Amino acid sequence: VHVRRRAVVEPERGATGGERRAWHAADAASLGAFNEETIARYAKYPEPVREDAHVYKDADGYYVVKEEWRKPTNPFEKLKLEKDPMRELIGLAGLEAMAEASAVDFKAWDEALNDPDETDQRPKWAGLFHRRKGHYGRYMMRLKLPNGLINSTQMRYLASVIENYGEDGCADITTRQNIQLRGVELKDAPEILRKLEELGMCSLQSGLDNVRNATGNPLAGFDPQEIVDTRPYTLAIQEYVTGGGRGNPAIANLGRKWNVCVVGSSDFFEHPDINDLAFIPAMKDGKMGFNIIVGGFISSQRAAESISLDAWVPEGEVVAATHAVLTTFRDYGHRGNRQKCRMMWLIDEMGLDNFRLEVASRMPIGELARAAEKDLIDRDSPRRSYIGVHEQKQDGFSWVAAAVPGGRMQPEDLREMADLSDKYGTGEIRLTVEQNFIIPHVPTEKVDDILKERLFQEYTPFPGKLVSNMVACTGNQFCGFAQIETKRQALEMAEHLESVLDLTKDVRMIWTGCPNSCAPVQVADIGLMGAQVKNPSGEKGMVPGVNIFIGGTVGPNGHLKEKPEIEKVACTELKPILEDIMIERFGATRKAVPTPNP
Numbered sequence: 001v002h003v004r005r006r007a008v009v010e011p012e013r014g015a016t017g018g019e020r021r022a023w024h025a026a027d028a029a030s031l032g033a034f035n036e037e038t039i040a041r042y043a044k045y046p047e048p049v050r051e052d053a054h055v056y057k058d059a060d061g062y063y064v065v066k067e068e069w070r071k072p073t074n075p076f077e078k079l080k081l082e083k084d085p086m087r088e089l090i091g092l093a094g095l096e097a098m099a100e101a102s103a104v105d106f107k108a109w110d111e112a113l114n115d116p117d118e119t120d121q122r123p124k125w126a127g128l129f130h131r132r133k134g135h136y137g138r139y140m141m142r143l144k145l146p147n148g149l150i151n152s153t154q155m156r157y158l159a160s161v162i163e164n165y166g167e168d169g170c171a172d173i174t175t176r177q178n179i180q181l182r183g184v185e186l187k188d189a190p191e192i193l194r195k196l197e198e199l200g201m202c203s204l205q206s207g208l209d210n211v212r213n214a215t216g217n218p219l220a221g222f223d224p225q226e227i228v229d230t231r232p233y234t235l236a237i238q239e240y241v242t243g244g245g246r247g248n249p250a251i252a253n254l255g256r257k258w259n260v261c262v263v264g265s266s267d268f269f270e271h272p273d274i275n276d277l278a279f280i281p282a283m284k285d286g287k288m289g290f291n292i293i294v295g296g297f298i299s300s301q302r303a304a305e306s307i308s309l310d311a312w313v314p315e316g317e318v319v320a321a322t323h324a325v326l327t328t329f330r331d332y333g334h335r336g337n338r339q340k341c342r343m344m345w346l347i348d349e350m351g352l353d354n355f356r357l358e359v360a361s362r363m364p365i366g367e368l369a370r371a372a373e374k375d376l377i378d379r380d381s382p383r384r385s386y387i388g389v390h391e392q393k394q395d396g397f398s399w400v401a402a403a404v405p406g407g408r409m410q411p412e413d414l415r416e417m418a419d420l421s422d423k424y425g426t427g428e429i430r431l432t433v434e435q436n437f438i439i440p441h442v443p444t445e446k447v448d449d450i451l452k453e454r455l456f457q458e459y460t461p462f463p464g465k466l467v468s469n470m471v472a473c474t475g476n477q478f479c480g481f482a483q484i485e486t487k488r489q490a491l492e493m494a495e496h497l498e499s500v501l502d503l504t505k506d507v508r509m510i511w512t513g514c515p516n517s518c519a520p521v522q523v524a525d526i527g528l529m530g531a532q533v534k535n536p537s538g539e540k541g542m543v544p545g546v547n548i549f550i551g552g553t554v555g556p557n558g559h560l561k562e563k564p565e566i567e568k569v570a571c572t573e574l575k576p577i578l579e580d581i582m583i584e585r586f587g588a589t590r591k592a593v594p595t596p597n598p
């Protein structure tokens, strides 16, 4: 059953995107002040004061771990206790001071300070990740683009930022429908933050123990099969989580990262099974709302699928429910061993019923309705591929979705994307968790023209069945955790396999550089997780290799594969093994004459 709840209207220029998110752009002149008005709006949500909570609220509205809950602890809890990152960075405009102090000579400043917590960890509350290993003095800046919504003006600005950083400047579309900018120097960060805010974007609270980008249906608003337009909900969650784009001190001290999504179609493009909180559209007593599932996550030690909270909220209570679940996690989440701090561990510890009771007590009327018996998900409908050219629900309009292998893009790509979305569409652009982009609202008679543009030669809407579905995390080019290079290898391998095999169906091949699984191999048809393995030549020493996951599934009937099926294969030995897997498990056949590998 597909419920089209909103009128099908022709797309309007600027109807969604930046304008809707520029809540307080007029006041964007300086950092250093929270948006009190927005924060006050959320103060209406219940915050029960509990004796047994692990944190208390201080006079400034920050949450601090109580003395008796400081053991066991971990280095990240210590750094938060020593100096609250949000208070010091944003609340007191500390970032401006750091930018100024590091401007003349970053290295001299860093060496004099000799405090990686200050230079590398706390700035993550502003979305700034120092790439010390390999890219010393350069920061990756992680934005928050709820639902993968971005418009041409915003995109053009991002292009202008990375353009300043020469060869270091590039951007990645991430596995949370988001963008990360690379090459950023700390001295420029306050100005970039100010401009982001002016344009209705934000990078605050996007790293370490914070809420990540809220994901939603990338086709929201023009999807002929959408059950519900996810944009109002993901935008509202973003407004709450980021305190209207200026930071929200009430949720700046969680025990660990936290993911949230709102599902918009039966395809589960948002991966609700691996989010800490997910809203699944469901009607109850004739009212539109959402069933709630909780606790999904992936980490190096454990991957868990979400479970039902046996709760339903009306559509007007999505943010209230986000607050209720999130603050339960903030107040009771474990803060010792980092491998046991994600929310599912708390649910295990409290028991689902107690967890539910606590969440209910934080809802506006102190209660949670039981889950609707049936949700609106059609479990028999095959998961669609959004890549390519597809007719929208608005007559006469199409969306064009291109595959960006690994999500890596250059400034000129971002600029052209912006220009094309203005020239052919309404200036809207969408991002997806498979690291791809979509230009919607293209009049169908102009589709042939847009397809001739350079950008779509570089990033094709008609890739092969493997390249089309390829996802790769950052890997060792920029990430200190990585055991292997990912993005280049992933593309080369997909192209190689397509050149020697005939494929009858799409195969989702996902590469992740280490067990953190930022590109989630557990949900892949074929997942390759980086590892150091014995040198197959017999020589001493380790070489880059992978553990291979096979058969993870996505969609409403999807399941994680928690363990690799084949372990410790050197990357140099991979080709024949993957060819066999493709043939035996995914119905591929060998080409009589291989096509040249580009």
Ligand code: SRM
Pocket (backbone or CB within 6 Å): 129, 140, 142, 172, 173, 174, 175, 176, 177, 178, 179, 180, 212, 213, 257, 259, 271, 274, 296, 297, 298, 299, 300, 339, 342, 472, 473, 474, 478, 479, 480, 481, 516, 517, 518, 519, 520
């Ligand atoms: Fe991730 C840490 C990149 C999505 C699980 N992740 C990191 C860091 C920040 C590590 C670091 O400091 O270098 C990586 C930054 C590298 C860089 O320079 O880009 C990083 N994670 C990414 C991105 C960029 C991968 C990508 O290529 O797209 C994704 C950014 C999403 C965003 O826009 O916010 C990204 N990370 C994920 C996901 C997928 C998801 O959320 O759907 C996961 C698994 C799901 C989950 O968290 O439940 C994920 N990242 C991790 C973990 C393991 C978390 C855990 O509970 O143990 C870490 C390490 C940690 O937090 O201790 C991590």
Ligand code: SF4
Pocket (backbone or CB within 6 Å): 473, 474, 475, 476, 479, 480, 481, 482, 483, 512, 513, 514, 515, 516, 517, 518, 519
């Ligand atoms: Fe880095 Fe590992 Fe995440 Fe890849 S999976 S981005 S290597 S932390």
